[in-house]
Amino acid sequence: MTLTPLQQEFILHFGEMGSRWGINRTVGQIYALLFISSDPMNAETITTALSISRSNTSMGLKELQSWNLVRLRHIPGDRRDYFTTPDDMWEIVRTLIAERKKREIDPTLTKLRELELQGPAGDDYAEARIAELREMIEMMTGFYADMERLETERLVKLMTLGSRISGLIDKTAGMFPALTKRK
Amino acid sequence: MTLTPLQQEFILHFGEMGSRWGINRTVGQIYALLFISSDPMNAETITTALSISRSNTSMGLKELQSWNLVRLRHIPGDRRDYFTTPDDMWEIVRTLIAERKKREIDPTLTKLRELELQGPAGDDYAEARIAELREMIEMMTGFYADMERLETERLVKLMTLGSRISGLIDKTAGMFPALTKRK
DNA sequence: CAGTCATTTCAGTAATTTCTGAAATGTAAG
DNA sequence: CTTACATTTCAGAAATTACTGAAATGACTG
Known part of the structure; x- marks a missing residue:
């Protein structure tokens, strides 16, 4: 060899x-x-x-x-x-992301939820930061879960949309009014 | 303390x-x-x-x-x-992603381009795989660059759109015919 | 079921990374 | 310029991680 x-x-x-x-x-x-x-x-x-x-x-x-x-x-x-290794590059990328999420993110998400369940600890700032971090991770992993469900064809389309994505997002404001209310 | x-x-x-x-x-x-x-x-x-x-x-x-x-x-x-640490969680996330990209992805992208520039090495399979890998990384970093440019407000909208983005992507096929031609 | 080949396990060693205490350097104030 | 901190550097120690060779295990074959 x-x-x-x-x-x-x-x-x-x-x-x-x-x-x-x-x-x-x-x-x-x-x-x-x-x-x-x-x-x-x-x-x-x-x-x-x-x-x-x-x-x-x-x-x-x-x-x-x-x-x-x-x-x-x-x-x-x-x-x-x-x-x-798989021939399909997309399969490789999907696996890689899934495994990294499993090892690098999921344990922390679990821990944060655990900490919140332990109830008020008399440290408002820390509690708020932990909640905020958890929400952020949930939003990102939620988005990831949605993307994971898309077929490769659509994912490629989305990724190549580029800056046109911006206008597209705005258009949806009218389509899904519920989404526009942000805290 | x-x-x-x-x-x-x-x-x-x-x-x-x-x-x-x-x-x-x-x-x-x-x-x-x-x-x-x-x-x-x-x-x-x-x-x-x-x-x-x-x-x-x-x-x-x-x-x-x-x-x-x-x-x-x-x-x-x-x-x-x-x-x-910054108060704004989004700033933190953006920094984290940018820095990881810089350390974990950019050096490899550079190396792949370097290898391709060295010209045919008489190993068609390896060359094809390397090109494919580079293209995949370019597509993903390109998408990332687009997302990075979006204001947080729009990014949140996109992320909460989730799978509903799917139908929307299809609609764009009509809007931007150029995008539908895939290799 | 004895022999052969493939893979795994594991204890010891090697290499690398992390951490410390002491010394060196930087910096502002009197 | 000297003193009084604050921070950094760095050589060695400690801890961790990676790697090897030998032995053990597994699994097929005749």
């Missing part, structure tokens, strides 16, 4: 970015390798391609599976596990 | 989440403390409130300043630096 210079550079970059993305270097590299490889790969191939230990590969793949970022494949007559 | 149980729990949670958010525990705690405190705080107060070292506070505040997440304030007759 030899990598082209292009693959090398791409993989090394993902490794370096890993820490910023909340994964470690090897996990980033494994993902990058699978992402730019047309065919599924087994653990042994990954191990030699990246010059890491077999056990490291195993743990990295486990991590990627926990993120739902890789697909397990099998080849007839070969009992090794093969891995790929 | 004594913290209420509510403050304590909130701060500890932010500390624990810190690593998932790409900051360390004390940076998370300092931010949390400032966020739920009505008045600006100086480094010494933060240090004792969180039971950390003065130097750690200094470094943490530097980090938060590099993220643009805190504001420096001064009190007449007091030459110490005081820190707060």
Whole structure:
């Protein structure tokens, strides 16, 4: 397994970015390798391609599976596990956002609700800030949930609307009067 | 400086989440403390409130300043630096997204463009994947740039529109025929 | 069911990150 | 210019995270 210079550079970059993305270097590299490889790969191939230990590969793949970022494949007559990333880029992005939300936002939303349930703590400012933060997160996760339900086709349309979105939003003021009342 | 149980729990949670958010525990705690405190705080107060070292506070505040997440304030007759978080939650969210984009996405976008400029590397699949990834990132950052330009009022409207946006998007097909042609 | 191959687990080590205390630097006031 | 803080820097210690090799487990095959 030899990598082209292009693959090398791409993989090394993902490794370096890993820490910023909340994964470690090897996990980033494994993902990058699978992402730019047309065919599924087994653990042994990954191990030699990246010059890491077999056990490291195993743990990295486990991590990627926990993120739902890789697909397990099998080849007839070969009992090794093969891995790929989805072909569809939108599927990848959706998974990534969903998983990050699950790890980075949901626990905090839960905690904030918990704190509010504990009732007045005699600290009006803190309580108000916590409520405000919770409301903000709820609004954003609510919007995300709506977007998640849209088919890719419509999502693309929305994203490419650009500045025309502005006028569109205003038009809705008349269509849904209930929306115009803001606290 | 004594913290209420509510403050304590909130701060500890932010500390624990810190690593998932790409900051360390004390940076998370300092931010949390400032966020739920009505008045600006100086480094010494933060240090004792969180039971950390003065130097750690200094470094943490530097980090938060590099993220643009805190504001420096001064009190007449007091030459110490005081820190707060913005009152406006939307400002906080905008900053957070902008900074994460800068750290987590922009470097990769740059690298991908760089790789494409290096010309054909004789690996069609990898090249196609890299181009596809770049296009996806460009579409999303482009959309983000558009959203960033919207005033908060309109952004709130859009976010609360939610799935009702769907029908609206379809209507635009007639309004802007150019948009309907997708590759 | 014995042998072979694939994967996982795990204890120890290596590498990295975070934190501290002390010293250095900066800064305003007298 | 000196004193009195305030803040930053930085080398080493502490804590955490990542990685490896060896052993254990699992799973198919003949």
